[in-house]
Amino acid sequence: MKTLFMLLLFCHVASTVRHSLKYFLSATSGVPNLPEFVGFAMVNEVLAGYCDSNSKIVEPKQNWVRDFMKDNPKHMEWYTQMCFSNQHYFRADIDDLKQRLNQTGGAHILQSMDGCEWDDETGEVIGFHQYGYDGEDFIAMDMQTLTWTAPKQQAFITKLRWDADKARSEYNKNVHIHTCPDWLKKYLHYGRSFLQRTVSCHATGFYPDRAMMYWRKDGEEHHEDVDYGEILPNHDGSFQISVDLILSSVAPEDWRRYDCVFHLSGVEDHIVTKLDKAKIRTNWVSPSEFPAGVVTGVVALLLLLVLCITGLFIWRRNNNGFRPANTE
Known part of the structure; x- marks a missing residue:
């Protein structure tokens, strides 16, 4: 038959169960043909926004992000302020690390990844905030104990300093456990037709x-x-x-x-x-x-046309932590 x-x-x-909002920041020293500072945001692993020390502007990378920023101008103001204030902080941090580690020359890169993951089925929120230096794990925050973990001996001084700053720890917890998922839900609402x-x-x-x-x-x-x-x-x-x-x-x-x-x-x-x-x-x-x-x-x-976004990702992370950055 x-x-x-x-x-x-x-x-x-x-319908995707787990969603993410991640921020990547990088500062470089001694790396030619690369901005000294780069920052970008990703929603569900899709590039949403970008800024660097050369262009000096915060640039939305998706149409739905532009729509959101147009409807929420204070968000654009916040991102602009954070992008350029972090340029100075990261520049100072990398100079401090070079001096502490007695590094007088060569190429060096300080990188951070922070943000949150949200499970839209269970409501679970996972916050994270971590740093890498020269392609290796440097220091990471434990959101449960509000203390910092230093896998490298060179980061122990930083750990002691940051552990003692209780106000900073509480601020980080509030940002990554409460503010971050709230923002993520808003971004998902605007970008739902593209992100999924x-x-x-x-x-x-x-x-x-x-x-x-x-x-x-x-x-x-x-x-x-x-x-x-x-x-x-x-x-x-x-x-x-x-x-x-x-x-x-x-x-x-x-x-x-x-x-x-x-x-x-x-x-x-x-x-x-x-x-x-x-x-x-x-x-x-x-x-x-x-x-x-x-x-x-x-x-x-x-078939639905998918917008192709290409950019410079100078920080990548796998399950084992940081790996050397691509500076080409």
């Missing part, structure tokens, strides 16, 4: 219920930023399945590297649909062009 089969690729807004974009590959009307669907990148099965759905029954006895790909971090020019693959058990060939902007169309295909047992009704691509 032949089965009517429909394969759809469409965009929708997905996904492409969903959906197959329906197939039988039996033994099938696989997955995303590939450059011909290899791709699991990062992919949400796999279960095989669900339809009212007519056939089945459906979906698999979502988060597009927020995928540049439009990279879409052609991705495709969606559907494989029905017992059928040798796979059905592959390219995620390629140049091939967005409705494509009616003769049943003879598809595997036996499958009659294709329609393949439709409804």
